[in-house]
Amino acid sequence: DVKVTQSSRYLVKRTGExxxxxxxxDMDHENMFWYRQDPGLGLRLIYFSYDxxxxxxxxxxxxxxxxxxxxxxxSLILESASTNQTSMYLCASSEVTYEQYFGPxxxxxxx
Amino acid sequence: RKEVEQxxxxxxxxxxxxxAFNCTYSNSASQSFFWYRQDCRKEPKxxxxxxxxxxxxxxxxxxxxRASQYISLLIRDSKLSDSATYLCVVxxxxxxxxxxxxxxxxxRLSIRP
Numbered sequence: 001d002v003k004v005t006q007s008s009r010y011l012v013k014r015t016g017e018x019x020x021x022x023x024x025x026d027m028d029h030e031n032m033f034w035y036r037q038d039p040g041l042g043l044r045l046i047y048f049s050y051d052x053x054x055x056x057x058x059x060x061x062x063x064x065x066x067x068x069x070x071x072x073x074x075s076l077i078l079e080s081a082s083t084n085q086t087s088m089y090l091c092a093s094s095e096v097t098y099e100q101y102f103g104p105x106x107x108x109x110x111x
Numbered sequence: 112r113k114e115v116e117q118x119x120x121x122x123x124x125x126x127x128x129x130x131a132f133n134c135t136y137s138n139s140a141s142q143s144f145f146w147y148r149q150d151c152r153k154e155p156k157x158x159x160x161x162x163x164x165x166x167x168x169x170x171x172x173x174x175x176x177r178a179s180q181y182i183s184l185l186i187r188d189s190k191l192s193d194s195a196t197y198l199c200v201v202x203x204x205x206x207x208x209x210x211x212x213x214x215x216x217x218x219r220l221s222i223r224p
Contacts, residue, residue, distance in 0.1 A: 042216035056210045102154035
């Protein structure tokens with residue numbers, strides 16, 4: 001079974017803090033994704049990585065950056081958290097067929 | 112027109128009923144399609160792939176209609192445990208970046224006893 005883990009299930013941060021969300025997958029997948037999910041807006045892609053150190057912007061990259069130093073790990077960084085970044089953050093990984101496997105999600109609240 | 116559209120529902124049906132919902136897509140060059148299931152406050156989980164020839168897995172049948180550009184999901188003999196949100200996923204044309212994968216906003220299904 002593919003396993004995707006995320007560092008925290010729930011996180012509360014203050015406005016202006018730097019926030020790190022970590023994602024690890026154990027299936028040697030090439031592709032990794034970060035999404036955020038908000039009521040009524042569905043899943044929106046923040047960033048995508050297709051290889052170590054390789055990344056592409058998704059639909060809503062503003063205010064976020066990513067890091068992929070190892071194949072199994074993909075980090076999402078909020079440089080200066082703002083209240084409009086309060087959301088559910090979902091990490092996923094996939095092979096070339098694009099069948100994505102999701103982690104359990106991190107519910108981030110920025111106060 | 113949105114790239115991927117789903118009726119948000121909710122579909123509220125009695126246990127044992129058959130229910131079907133569609134997902135329309137705008138890019139005729141889209142290559143592959145999936146249905147995911149998402150329970151309340153949980154992550155999406157892959158339910159099944161959708162092939163041109165159709166795909167059946169137990170009580171679930173997925174079909175693709177390329178001419179009309181939609182995929183469908185049929186659930187027979189619905190169970191209480193089928194209550195969830197069903198997301199369709201449309202994958203980009205061959206050679207396109209995986210960043211072009213599009214998720215529908217989901218159809219909420221509620222099965223009542």
